Amino acid sequence: MTAARRRERGVDPIPWWLIAVGTLVALYFILPTLIVIPLSFSSASAFEFPPKDFSLRWYENFFTDPVWLKSLGNSFLVAILAALIATVVGTAAAVGLNRLTGRLAGFLRTLLMISMVTPAIVVAVAVYISFLQWHLTGSLLGYVLAHAALGVPFVLVSVTTALGGFDSTLLRASASLGAPPLRSFLRVTMPLISRGVITGAIFAFVTSFDEVVIALFLRSPTFQTLPVQMYNSVTFELDPTISASSSLVVVVVTIIFLVPLLIGSRKKTR
């Protein structure tokens, strides 16, 4: 307690302009959400802010319209499967690359990270052209594969970070105690890097869940995800259902990002 107090005193007082800048930046990030969520509860059939009356009609609309529901389900399905694949591939890559050093490891790492720095539209066009040939456009498999590739770098980065604090002597200890490599991985490595794996999986899920560029290219009348449906709704219909769906996306993503925080606080209390 005394240490915390001493640290507090040691820090210079925060200047007013820094507080002002911080507030502006925070508002800039939060404002769209602050407008969209009240809008979704409006009773008017056109966008008006602030809303005059409140109702749940747009949510009712969302949850009764099979097109919206289908695309929401598709989004969840694609995001879960893509995150699953990305997590397995990314974790395996991180664990493998962690033991490698030298040029080959650097090259492989860059290769796996490339989708992070490539412009989305470039990836989308490339995916579209190759998937056309393989007849994967408009299919669940196509979406999952494309989104999984986008998710791998997030898992790779977060698991690599987690492995940075991992003492490889533990694996020697585990082996000397009679555990074969795979059991050592499951009983020793995995529990100790689990936070990195979960964080990576969440980023992979969210990346897929709100990915729109590739999804637009891959869409078909029979299969589309929520962001694509939202895009359709804005361009063709423009009704406040989109604000209800936007609010839902915000809530889903927020809840998912809160998961590791909850895990973290539970670990700390132990």
Next chain:
Amino acid sequence: MTISSKVAAAAPAPASTPDSARQGTQIRLSGVTKDYGLASPAVDAVSLTIQPGEFMTLLGPSGSGKTTTLNLIAGFETLSSGTIALDGADVGTLPPHKRNLGMLFQNYALFPHMTVAQNVAYPLRERKVPKDEIARRVAEVLELVQLPGRDQNYPSQLSGGQQQRVALARAIVFDPAALLLDEPLGALDRNLRGALQMEIRRIHREVGSTFVFVTHDQEEAMNLSDRIALFNTGRIEQVGTPEELYRRPDTLFTARFLGDSNVFDLGEAAVGTQATWEDHIWSVDPATVAEHPGVKAHGAVVVRPEDVRISHDPQAVAPGANAVRATVRDLEYMGSYRTVMLDVGHSRQLGRARIDALDAAFAVGDEVTAWWKPERQRIVAA
């Protein structure tokens, strides 16, 4: 006060301990070599037989190959050539998890996400031991390492010494063929190290299995070992009991690595019953000449400081003793004894004599005669 009662309590063999563990396993290394493709192999044709139940220490400076040799026994490194056999069965190509060897690491290597009990139960769970037997053996072994009541703690809640006790418990609970110890006391402070040395010796006595201990600390090696294998540049310099290595070193390296010594380099082969150093002629007892081929090329006389007497009066030298003129360079009071640092001979090389702590007859600058009995010296390969 509790140690003796604990020994008495733990002495009757637990029913689970098979006779083989009680007697220990023989470890035989033949021509063991590890070559990383550098200028010289890290381990170069090492042959060594560790007897069942023996406490063998691999001693040497860093980079001498002792840790690599241990890792080869454990299976963490692959052999370049040679064989490793446990009780006659070749294990050279087995992966570490199939060798059934316990291991202690310098940094303890406890699993931080498991409690003490879970850590110790780990090897038993791997071996599918029934649950109630696991609980019984974990409690038993924690009693043996004197850590009862801490089984629900996490490693981070324990001190370094306690963590190493847990690691020790975990490494012996499954009755391994042998226990390998890789500088396990290196991270502990001096007092704790002494206490844990005693613990390890006691547990070795009680468990009775083969221990292979790696250290660079010669005092630790002398305190603990039945025998010491002294490593130098990937080879074994000499193997023997601590007393053999200290009293009867074969080479200058051994003499210098274990304890203090006065070295008189003869610069030539040591032959016959006389040795000449500068203008001194000393008598040599053939029994004190090392049986090492190097002696025939280049010998050196080694005398331990505690065997050297000094006196102001040259007449005080005992009859038959070898003597050398010296000047007192410095005096070190060590509490239980006094070390006299000497400038010896024309070359004024550093020499040491250990005298009684109460003997205050010498002062810096005194001209003295240093002497010793010929049977107390050793002629080694330089």
